[in-house]
Amino acid sequence: MDIQLIREKFAEKFGTAGELYTSPGRINLIGEHTDYNGGFVFPGAIDKGMVAEIKPNGTDKIRAYSVDLQDYAEFGLNEEDKPEQSWACYIFGVAREVIKRGFKVEGFDTAFGGDVPLGAGLSSSAALESTFAFALNHIYNEDKIEKFELARIGQSTEHNYCGVKCGIMDQFASVHGKKGNLMRLDCLSSEYEYFPFDPEKYGYRLVLVDSVVKHELVGSPYNKRRESCERVAGILGQETLRGASMEQLDAIKDQISEEDYMRARYVIGEEKRVLDVCAALEAGDLETVGARMYETHWGMSKDYEVSCEELDLLATVAKECGVTGSRIMGGGFGGCTINLVKAELYDAFIEKAKTAFAEKYGHEPIVIPVVISDGARKLA
Numbered sequence: 001m002d003i004q005l006i007r008e009k010f011a012e013k014f015g016t017a018g019e020l021y022t023s024p025g026r027i028n029l030i031g032e033h034t035d036y037n038g039g040f041v042f043p044g045a046i047d048k049g050m051v052a053e054i055k056p057n058g059t060d061k062i063r064a065y066s067v068d069l070q071d072y073a074e075f076g077l078n079e080e081d082k083p084e085q086s087w088a089c090y091i092f093g094v095a096r097e098v099i100k101r102g103f104k105v106e107g108f109d110t111a112f113g114g115d116v117p118l119g120a121g122l123s124s125s126a127a128l129e130s131t132f133a134f135a136l137n138h139i140y141n142e143d144k145i146e147k148f149e150l151a152r153i154g155q156s157t158e159h160n161y162c163g164v165k166c167g168i169m170d171q172f173a174s175v176h177g178k179k180g181n182l183m184r185l186d187c188l189s190s191e192y193e194y195f196p197f198d199p200e201k202y203g204y205r206l207v208l209v210d211s212v213v214k215h216e217l218v219g220s221p222y223n224k225r226r227e228s229c230e231r232v233a234g235i236l237g238q239e240t241l242r243g244a245s246m247e248q249l250d251a252i253k254d255q256i257s258e259e260d261y262m263r264a265r266y267v268i269g270e271e272k273r274v275l276d277v278c279a280a281l282e283a284g285d286l287e288t289v290g291a292r293m294y295e296t297h298w299g300m301s302k303d304y305e306v307s308c309e310e311l312d313l314l315a316t317v318a319k320e321c322g323v324t325g326s327r328i329m330g331g332g333f334g335g336c337t338i339n340l341v342k343a344e345l346y347d348a349f350i351e352k353a354k355t356a357f358a359e360k361y362g363h364e365p366i367v368i369p370v371v372i373s374d375g376a377r378k379l380a
Contacts, residue, residue, distance in 0.1 A: 095136065
């Protein structure tokens with residue numbers, strides 16, 4: 001991120017200098033469509049994020065400038081002051097959610113920008129929310145708001161001011177990120193644990209390959225999959241599929257549809273795969289990590305049916321190039337694959353992925369190397 005540019009724009013707009021805060025985007029190594037099934041997710045913060053310069057201005061107004069959009073907004077701190085610009089609603093929402101929890105926010109000036117690629121599923125919105133939640137906690141509230149509550153503030157901002165009913169993973173990862181570590185978050189209890197993940201140490205690289213494809217969804221495919229899982233859980237006498245076994249699922253196979261069976265088979269398998277990956281990381285066994293990533297990809301493709309031919313092609317090319325692990329990352333129907341690649345195979349894989357994809361679809365995918373990094377923090 002070009003911090004100097006943010007500094008210059010802040011000085012130009014407001015004639016002074018403030019403090020710098022940052023928060024990252026995130027990847028999710030494994031654990032997809034598990035959050036609403038009471039399972040585990042396994043995210044990590046990345047070396048791309050949002051940076052904001054902020055300074056109290058002694059008024060009851062927020063004056064905000066988006067460096068990337070070259071757009072300015074000014075708005076108050078009361079519920080009726082919601083700004084028109086959608087980007088400004090994230091900042092307004094965070095301020096409102098902090099105030100609603102009984103904490104202090106006053107008027108401030110800010111200029112912000114980021115290098116989280118938009119549309120690749122790296123949670124640029126969560127990075128923006130976490131930057132401002134962390135900053136307002138530090139500037140006005142002596143860091144009294146606990147970290148997990150900062151993540152909830154971001155989630156509530158999406159729900160109440162941006163019209164997105166998201167889970168907690170994106171904001172959680174952005175706030176709690178730790179360099180060289182992934183985080184296993186239990187979506188049922190909100191408990192979490194850090195696991196060492198430093199692929200460079202073992203001669204690997206982590207890279208996203210963005211298909212730049214987003215298929216229009218007909219109907220509500222996510223809701224339908226959730227309903228499938230809920231029906232199966234109900235027949236098993238459970239609230240969610242958490243802890244269910246394949247033996248239990250096979251025992252009720254004749255009571256459920258083939259589609260519901262496939263959906264549940266994926267979710268039950270994914271819960272085990274997350275736990276396998278945790279054990280493998282503790283043992284420094286990245287080959288097993290990679291094998292489980294491929295299993296997740298084809299489970300999402302064949303059983304959960306949320307992949308698409310473009311992403312299946314990228315996973316197939318990865319396998320042909322000897323890539324250790326590759327899978328679709330995110331909800332599905334487009335977006336990117338996440339790939340764990342031995343350093344010596346990296347260049348050949350990227351070249352082949354670009355060529356094979358362009359030959360079939362007429363454009364190259366976007367390549368985004370990532371490094372696991374720290375979460376929300378003050379820079380200067």
